[in-house]
Amino acid sequence: MRFYWLLLAFLSISSQAKFMIPGYELVYTTPVETTLTAPDLRGPTSVWCDLFDQAKQRIDIAQFYVSGKADEPLERVIAHLKAAGERGVKIRFLMDQHGLSISTPKTLEALKAIPNLTFNLIDYSHVGGGIIHAKYMVIDGQKAYVGSQNFDWRSLKHIHETGLLISDLAVVKQLQAIFDIDWHAQQLIAQGKPVLAVRHHVVLADESHSNYLVASPNNFDPPGVGDSQSELPRLLAKAKHYARIMVMTYAPLEFSRHHPRPYYHVIDDAIRAAAQRGVKIEMLVSNWNVGEPDIDYLKSLAVLPNIQIKIVTLPEAKSGFIPYARVMHSKTMDIDGNIAWVGTSNWEGGYMDNSRNLEVVMQNAKMAKRIGELHQQLWDSQYAKPLVLSEHYPHPHPGKP
Template structure:
């Protein structure tokens, strides 16, 4: 059987087996997905984050630690019920530590912030990650319960991420992985305390030898200077993973651009783009799927340039607006995943542009598992072949995307 047919057969086998179970996963890892309402997309074998988050918070006995970019609830929407579970946990005596990016206050809903801060016994702190890395943020979205299970994904602590945005994450119970995620939280928690006291946060010693990417499961994070032992550097490892690709790479991100963010300008950042172009030059087929938010200038010009290379396909996904009317910062694909050769799955929190892998706190889970790779690839294929995805048109002038207002 040819490799392509073998891969398709594996995808079908995984999906067929999943129909008889409530969720899809492999030992230690459950794939969790948000299907935007009022779309033709469907993933009945994947649980939604609302169900998983509530279950995890309800199971807490000692401590819940949370790290988020921002928080945004809406009366009558699903995030309110999630916060109910945090309040119930606190009432049971569970300790809650909540770390949020200082800049995230501008994006947060004040009422949600106040409700969280009023949870009895909660230790709610703000960390200005810019003071650590320079022009960086806490962009990771994760939490850990009792040091035994964790959730990492593209979902922000935002009601829209639980209903109106295409999102993907992982519920993790594998002990070594959970411990490493906890170590990242403790590092940033300590950094906040040091900065609040007017002290400097020392960088962590990094091993001289290259990170082992042959492991079956490993954690990557950024920025490298504050990664605890055993955690790989996202910026260094991503190009190495792309360099080992032999036949096909599938990528889904909200934004892709060889550009960084700086006051008043977009400096060139070639690390990821060079690795993608190198893979294409070796004959690897690349299927890159981005959101319609990626059509603003100058990122769209770089995407058009990339699309001119033989062997790469780029599709832009535009989700329909909700029947209730325009919702700011919603109705978009926000998933950050990659599949290499049908054998390796990447699920993370970073967009693929400068500032995410080099300046900001992000987490990426990498699994060398054919079943997980097949399921993530099938998730990619579902949107890729949907009516919402269209090949990039290098001759088209794309209008500025409406994010905050129509």
């Protein structure tokens, strides 16, 4: 009988769909109540729970905000995190102070009540000038997760998201170093001390590695980690045939809640230069990207030869309107079926220069092809419509029906 149950457990584990290359597993949130499918990809709920179950000594998590809801997937995730704390695993949870206003108080209370968990808030504007926008976790220095999924029940069920489970030890070590830098920065800020830059010159990614991490802001990246803001244009400059881009919002403007947004040309220049060389650009953006002036910049791209832009609108849930959900939130790119990009940044100013964000580059045809297939599925779906130059798009209100 015992053998029978062991066999069932083994079959259950082995039957879980996984798409992997050495060191990396692609993870995908398929929005419920859509025709989108990815039977070969695991979702983040099972991946996160497995990571917490496997943890032996330490779990480090960094997020912009947290938001749970009763009887939804994040409750299961928190239960597994609690179980890890109860068996003695040390947990550090770092959240940006600016995320408090959009966090769920009950979720914050549940996290803070977990045994062996230390919860710290950081005002990252005192470090890079922006926010902690990266969404990642590191387990025992052996495995890590990076993706577009926030620590939010909606990200696990109602939002189009893409991430990576990472066992590449070189990259895991770098992610651990980034977390440690930001954790220490929080302690300095709490003591009223200045946070000094880790480095003072731009460090380019070492592209001799097949797969590698880039991050922002550059001045607070550890040794060996390349600068995100420099790497994205470098990769687009390599494109020969096409670049398939999926990102929630794109605008050559500086992201800021309280200040004017001056022109931010870095990514815009790279896209236009690639199109001018004859590279076919296919860009998917969400319907949260159609407000002015963002839509005007999108139209200025769409009018150019070799650039096509589609706007993704996911249908409202059958249960009714859900604030800040039902959106395409992935940040991916496939270049020529050879290079894959999976990250946490929207493609606007403030993300790859001032805020903490992470991007993983995989020079791997198998991964690039699968990222491209996810792009193509959404591109061909009923949810993606071509940007119409003559159309006046209503200002988006993601928090209101």
